Amino acid sequence: MLKSSSLLLLSGLALLVTACYYDVEEELYPTLECLTDNVNYSEEILSIISTNCYSCHNAASNFGNVTLEGYAALKTRVDNGQLLKVIRHESGVSPMPKNQPQLVACDIAKIEAWVAAGAPNN
Numbered sequence: 001m002l003k004s005s006s007l008l009l010l011s012g013l014a015l016l017v018t019a020c021y022y023d024v025e026e027e028l029y030p031t032l033e034c035l036t037d038n039v040n041y042s043e044e045i046l047s048i049i050s051t052n053c054y055s056c057h058n059a060a061s062n063f064g065n066v067t068l069e070g071y072a073a074l075k076t077r078v079d080n081g082q083l084l085k086v087i088r089h090e091s092g093v094s095p096m097p098k099n100q101p102q103l104v105a106c107d108i109a110k111i112e113a114w115v116a117a118g119a120p121n122n
């Protein structure tokens, strides 16, 4: 009798603990999911831009007369301020990626950190 009721209590507790854990994990520890230290062009930035932007902005597509293929082309848009504006959906530019959901917060944070570090070709 005592054994089964404490088992019930234990499993009830376990359920509570896991439910709470899943509820708040992302809110409490967003930095665990998104590392913005030493963001590099060759892996992280290139992967975000090629996945989300190259369909319209590689050298061949060149939508809106904008190519983002390669470091030099992308750096031009960093220097004129357009890159951050379009991904942040600021006014005065077309929000990008065009007709698609905004980039996930971590991708935006990585691009912001990379630009803040001087957009190195690393």
Ligand code: HEC
Binding pocket: 049, 052, 053, 054, 055, 056, 057, 063, 064, 065, 066, 068, 077, 082, 083, 086, 087, 092, 093, 094, 096, 097, 098, 099, 100, 103
């Ligand atoms: C589905 C096609 C498409 C995708 C995907 C896309 N763009 Fe564009 N982009 C365009 C078009 C078309 C234009 C020309 C302006 C317009 O028509 O809105 C443009 C314009 C731009 C401009 C110039 C700013 C302006 O106001 O004209 C920048 C910078 C840009 N895009 C960056 C990006 C970035 C960065 C991504 C990825 C995060 C991206 N684009 C994804 C189609 C696209």
